[in-house]
Amino acid sequence: MTIRVTWKRLVAALATLAAAGLLFAWSGIFNIAASSGHWAVTEWFLHWTMRNSVKTHSFFDSPDDSIARDGAMVSAAGHFAAACATCHGAPGQRPSPVMQRAMPPAPDLAVNATQWTDKQLFYILRHGVKYSGMPAWGGKGRDDEIRRMVAFVRRLPVMSAAEYRLLSGGATGAGTTDARTLAGATLAGCVACHGADGRGRGQPDIPVLGGQRGGYLEATLAAYADGRRQSAVMANVAAVLTPAQRRALAAHFAAMPGLGAAPARDARARLIVERGLPERQLPACASCHAPGKPQPVLAGQRAVYLAERLRHWRGDEKIVDARQPQQVMPVIARRIPEEMIEPLARYFAGE
Structure with missing residues (x-):
């Protein structure tokens, strides 16, 4: 017997399948309880789909420089201890038994992280993973923070409990x-x-x-x-x-000592601080950051921090619409000549 396939029959078959699926969902027969786990084939399919998605999207979405290489991981370790260790555990610290009953349970990053490239880790941290409890990164535009977290996660497979405590603040005198x-x-x-x-x-x-x-x-x-x-x-x-x-x-x-007056050593930097660069529509730094002004004290701040923040603002890819209110510093930072970022940072640091 030959069954003739027509458009009407095809549409009817698809409609029947859709109706059957809706009926199955409506019936409540499917068990969504985390305690029941997944079938092995379901778990394989979900992880296979997730891995393929991360590989594809990270190729286009993640920057080539997806990892911080300056070795500074204190802020990432502190954030991991506060926001991540409960689910993932940490060197010398087991994950919360409660969170390990989630479906799927959070992976042990000391093992799991080695299965991903830097760009893939960056993508997961930036965007999170649907249906897994893994959230997207909480600060928009803070790729600098994500890069440091990638570096920290990369370190986890060889990190000792003592090193983790030191990085995350366990040996900083917090109990004084x-x-x-x-x-x-x-x-x-x-x-x-x-x-x-x-x-x-x-x-x-x-x-x-x-x-x-x-x-x-x-x-x-x-x-x-x-x-x-x-x-x-x-x-x-x-x-x-x-x-x-x-x-x-x-x-x-x-009330602590720290920031304060710093000596001026670079005439070019001093010119920008005191007078700005009118030809570049760059106002004087002192117009906002001088003593008595509302903006933060910069004198005595660490030079490497100031330079990094200026470069972060310069790298903001957002298109500036002059008709809308803008954050001041991304606009200002773009007007500072690149060759003057380091001298300005050292000027305020007093170096």
């Missing part, structure tokens, strides 16, 4: 009297990256907070908390602080 007088764990979360002395533990991506304007620090924490300023690392900390805690932390670091 000062920490207890300022809500203990609240200050400890800051000290883990910024150091008990507020000097950033020598890391190129962590600013010196000691001596910074208290009002600026308080406003910055509020901006991180409500998303006006982007950083997955800082938002995770700031979002849980009360206004009173933000005020107390700001006052604590503002």
Whole structure:
């Protein structure tokens, strides 16, 4: 017997399959309980699909320089300890038994990370993975943070528990009297990256907070908390602080020694700081950052941090629409000649 295939029969067959699928979903027969796990073929298919998706999209989406190579991993380690270790575990720390009952459970990155390239890890960290509980990166435009996390995850397979504790702040003196007088764990979360002395533990991506304007620090924490300023690392900390805690932390670091007057050694940098470059529509740095001005104190800040921040702002690929309000620093940074970024950073650092 020959069955003639026609468009009508094909459409009817597809409609029947769709109706059967909807009926199956409506019936509730399918067991979605995490406790039941997946069939082996289902688990294979889902992971196979995910891996192929990551390989394809990371090829086009991830930058070629997907990993930080300066060896600075304190901020990434601190964020991992606060936001990731509960699910993934860490050197010397088992993952939460509760989170391991998720479906799928979070992988052991000391093993799993070796199965991905840097670009693929960058893509996963930036975008997350649907249906797995893996979130997208919490700070838009903060590829610098993602690169450091890629470097940190790359290090996990050979990282000792002692090295992890040191990087994540376990040996920074967070349990001192000062920490207890300022809500203990609240200050400890800051000290883990910024150091008990507020000097950033020598890391190129962590600013010196000691001596910074208290009002600026308080406003910055509020901006991180409500998303006006982007950083997955800082938002995770700031979002849980009360206004009173933000005020107390700001006052604590503002009272420390650290930032202050720095000697001027480069005449070209001094010219930009004091007068700007009118021909490039670049205003003087001192018009906003001089003593008594509302913007942060730069004198005494670490040069490598200042240079990195300026380059981050210069690299912002967002198209500037003059009809819309803009963040000031990305516009300013693009007007600074590339060859003057390092001299300016050293000028403020007093080097």
